Each structure stands twice: as structure tokens, then as C-alpha cells.
Amino acid sequence: xxKKPPPDDAPGAAVTATALTVTRxxxxxxxxxxxxxxxxxxxxxxxxxxxGKTTLMRALAGTQAxxxxxxxVLGHPAGDPRLRHRIGYVTQAPSVYDDLTVRQNLAYFAAxxxxxxxxxxxxxxxVTRALADVDLTSHADALxxxxxxxxxxxxxxxxxxxxxxxxxxxxxxTVGLDPVLRRDLWNLFHRLAADRGTTLLVSSHVMDxxxxxxxxxxxxxxxxxxxxxxEALRARTHRPTVEEAFLHLVDAADRPATPPEERTP
Ligand SMILES: Nc1ncnc2c1ncn2[C@@H]1O[C@H](COP(=O)(O)OP(=O)(O)OP(=O)(O)O)[C@@H](O)[C@H]1O
Numbered sequence: 280x281x282k283k284p285p286p287d288d289a290p291g292a293a294v295t296a297t298a299l300t301v302t303r304x305x306x307x308x309x310x311x312x313x314x315x316x317x318x319x320x321x322x323x324x325x326x327x328x329x330x331g332k333t334t335l336m337r338a339l340a341g342t343q344a345x346x347x348x349x350x351x352v353l354g355h356p357a358g359d360p361r362l363r364h365r366i367g368y369v370t371q372a373p374s375v376y377d378d379l380t381v382r383q384n385l386a387y388f389a390a391x392x393x394x395x396x397x398x399x400x401x402x403x404x405x406v407t408r409a410l411a412d413v414d415l416t417s418h419a420d421a422l423x424x425x426x427x428x429x430x431x432x433x434x435x436x437x438x439x440x441x442x443x444x445x446x447x448x449x450x451x452x453t454v455g456l457d458p459v460l461r462r463d464l465w466n467l468f469h470r471l472a473a474d475r476g477t478t479l480l481v482s483s484h485v486m487d488x489x490x491x492x493x494x495x496x497x498x499x500x501x502x503x504x505x506x507x508x509x510e511a512l513r514a515r516t517h518r519p520t521v522e523e524a525f526l527h528l529v530d531a532a533d534r535p536a537t538p539p540e541e542r543t544p
Contacts, residue, residue, distance in 0.1 A: 293318040293446055293478040294339060298348035301334050308334045310501045311348070316480050316494075321468050323489050324482040325525070326498030332482040333371070335498075336448050339480070340368040353445060364392070367439030368448045373431040374438070377424030381415055381434055382406060384423055388438045409437040412467060429456045433464075440471075446478045447471065453483065465491045486522035497525055504528050 294316035301309040309331050316322045324332050337343035338350055341358025350357040353365055375384050389402040410416045413433040418426065423434055432452060439447060449468075453461045465488070471477040472493075481492070489495055490509055497504045497512070505512055505528050509521050516524040 291318055292316065293353055294480070295351045296348065297350075299335075299338065299350050300347045301331075301338055301343060302345045303334065308501050309338070312503050314496055314503050314506050316478060316496075318478045319472055319476045320493040321472050321479045321481060321491070322494045322496060323492035324480055324496050324498065325486060325489050325521075326484065326504075328484055330498045331501045332484075332498060333450055336368065336450050336480070336482060339446075339448055340366060342368075364442050365444055366446045366448060367442065367444035369432075369435050369439045369450060369452060371450045371454070373428075373435040375423040375431055375434045378422065380420050380422055381426070381437075382410070382419040384434055385409055385437055385441065389441050392442050405441050405443075409440045412440050412471075413437045414463060414467075429460050432456075436464075443475065444477065446480070449479065449481045451482050451484070453485070453488065461488075486520075486525060489521035489525075495521065497521075497528065499529060499532070504532060 292315040294314075296312050296314050299309055299312040300307060312335070324335065326332055334343060338346050339352055339357055341362065346357070352359075352362055355362055376387070379387065385406040386402065389405050393402055393405070407416075410419055413436050415430065415433055415437065418430060423431060426434065432455075436449070436452060439449075447468075453464055456464065468479050468481060469491075472479055481488075483489075492509065494506070494508055495512060496506050504525070505515075507515070512521055512524045513519065516527045518524040518527050
């Protein structure tokens, strides 16, 4: 699994949320969230479908309307134009051009990020590196439209890696991938954190992916149920797996508060 421990001299929080609330339509979809995402670590954002993971990621990337509270990202308010090149956000739907090859897709996005003739060599280098990062070098000349779903989502990830972002926000990047590709991607996430100091926030609704993360944000129904390392969550709940810890926390949250007269002294 290659889950290296985070460095001892971790540089603090890359993201800090205080009273973060988001409404969509008439619904409060994120309700008074307080959490941090530690810099240089892989943080898993886990919770059932519909709990608000995508909404939280959109808020971080600055693409979500009706956000209140404080959301500080790399020292700036979320959505600040200065963050544009410092964050890589990969949505669930791969954003690639089907009629271009993998390399042409990357070259196109590289030209948007780093335009001009003088940057030609730098762009070529960035494209080659991003292709290698996601293990698509051998498919560089294939049309994106002829790739499998997993390969297409890796092209999207490669696009996000072009600008060497400090914060990578990945919305369910391993959905639909076979176990070998899932393992390879998690290894890549850990290499990015360990070798480049990248901060990663990776969402998933598959609880077994939790064990691969340095830290977790467990969400449910628009709230953060728990935050911490997988080890701490297991220890706190006396459960052997994060999945069981999560279910225990859900049950505890659902249990009506014990009336005072029934409490043991
Ligand atoms: N455009 C919208 N208008 C109103 N409500 C929305 C809109 N988009 C999403 N929602 C609601 O917001 C809630 C959170 O959705 P969100 O997509 O953030 O959840 P999620 O945890 O990412 O789910 P999934 O794992 O299925 O992608 C859901 O209850 C959803 O129905």
C-alpha cells in the first residue's frame, strides 16, 4: 500500500474551515463544518453518497455558490484568483476531448496554463512527466475517446498535475477502477505527498480506502462526523476497522440523547 508516515515537521493546515455552511436550492447541504486539511498529507473525505463531499470540494475550488463561514485555502479565502494555479481539482466527470489523443489533450491544457513559444520545452517536459505520473505513457498517442473509463479519468488527473499544484482535490478518483489500478493510484497519491509535498484531499464512498489515508474527514448528511487518523478513529471507537468505526459513530449520532434521569451518575 506504500502508506509512508507523514513528515514530523508537517507544515500545518493547508485548509481551515470554520462554520462552513452551503445551501443548494432551499436545502442546507453543508451545515456548520469545522475542520482542517493538513499540508503534505493524504486526507480522505469519506461518507455515503449524497452527504456533501462534492459540494465541499467545489467550495474549496471556489466553484460553489452560497458559501458562508470561513474557508481558508493555502492562506487565502477559497475562490481567490491567486489560488487558481495552486489548486488542481479533478471532478467526477473526466474533462477530456475525445477527438484528441492523450498527449494532444495534455499539450492543449499545458498551453492554456503556460502559454507562449518560449515555454515550449517546459510544456513538453510537463506533459511527459504528467503522462508518466499516471502511467499512460504507452497510451500517449491513443484517442481519448477510445480509452476505458479508468484511463480517461487518469487523463483528467494528468491534466491537474500539469501545473504541479500544491493542493490536489480529487472527487472519487478510483470509482470504477480495478484493484490493481486503485492500488497504483493510491501509491501515486502517496508519492506526490512524500516527494513533492503535495496536499491531497481525496473523496470516496468506499470505506476500505480510508485505511490508505494519513487522515480522514468522515462525513454524513452535510456534517463532519469525525476527523483524525485512521488509527485514532479506530482507537477512539474501539473498533477494528474504519468502516466499523464509522458505523459506530453513525449509530451514536442517531441515538437520542439520554434523558437526565436515565443517566448513570
Ligand atoms: N444543484 C443542486 N441543487 C440542489 N441540491 C443539490 C444540487 N446538487 C446536489 N444537491 C444535493 O446536495 C447534497 C450533497 O450532494 P453532493 O453531490 O455534494 O454529495 P456527494 O457526497 O458528493 O455524493 P456522491 O458521492 O453521490 O457524489 C445531496 O443531497 C444532493 O441531493
